[in-house]
Amino acid sequence: MADRKYRYGLANTHYALWNPATSQYGELKPIPGAVALTLSTEGGDSSDFYADNGIWATFAGTNGGYSGDLELANIPDSVRVDLLGEIVDSATGVQFETTNAEPPEFALVTEMITSNDVMAFAFYSCKASRSEINANTKGESPDVDTENLPLRIGSREFTYNGSKKSFVQGHIEKSQANADKYAAFFESVVVPGGDSAESALSA
Numbered sequence: 001m002a003d004r005k006y007r008y009g010l011a012n013t014h015y016a017l018w019n020p021a022t023s024q025y026g027e028l029k030p031i032p033g034a035v036a037l038t039l040s041t042e043g044g045d046s047s048d049f050y051a052d053n054g055i056w057a058t059f060a061g062t063n064g065g066y067s068g069d070l071e072l073a074n075i076p077d078s079v080r081v082d083l084l085g086e087i088v089d090s091a092t093g094v095q096f097e098t099t100n101a102e103p104p105e106f107a108l109v110t111e112m113i114t115s116n117d118v119m120a121f122a123f124y125s126c127k128a129s130r131s132e133i134n135a136n137t138k139g140e141s142p143d144v145d146t147e148n149l150p151l152r153i154g155s156r157e158f159t160y161n162g163s164k165k166s167f168v169q170g171h172i173e174k175s176q177a178n179a180d181k182y183a184a185f186f187e188s189v190v191v192p193g194g195d196s197a198e199s200a201l202s203a
Helices: 077-084 179-184
Strands: 007-019 034-041 047-051 054-059 066-072 106-114 118-128 147-154 156-160 163-167 169-173
Touching: 007 034, 007 077, 007 118, 034 106, 169 179
Parallel strands: none
Antiparallel strands: 007 106, 034 066, 047 054, 066 147, 106 118, 118 147, 118 169, 156 163
16 A cells, blocks of 8 residues: 555744845744644636647646635734734733734745655745634633634745746755755745845845
8 A cells, every 4th residue: 555645733833024125034933823724726727728629729827826824823912013014002002903004925934744754835925814803701621712814825036047936935845864954944034046135036
């Protein structure tokens, strides 16, 4: 029987804000309490054009990135400030949600574990939107209410091999051979072509 591969783990989730003024990502910051990452592909599938009773031409589909949710034990207030544009009033200590906040763009870096390997992923152009609010009274046994952070993931342009290309995500498998490169994946956002200061371009 062939070895069946299955995914069962999510950990080491981080984000880094994109600075359009410098065309660089900021510091990678942890998002604790990641429960699940559920993403659906966006874009059209490839299609065939028929003529003379056969396939005359095949048109490639479009890669529109992903949309979905990052499920968390709870969304930390610091993440709400950075990714949702909420405001902390120093005079009252109250954190406010406003109607005109413009969520910033950021990279999402996370680690997924399967039955055969450990993989790290970086999604380069993410935007978050408001989460639903759910709460339940405590019964005989506690039921944990998680929070979903809706995500829209697009692409970002980088210079790669001398030309501009649009990249949605990158990933690396953890192994003994690339242990240093894998560790570096969680130190700063690794972009195509090398250092983000030299390779990143405004989208």
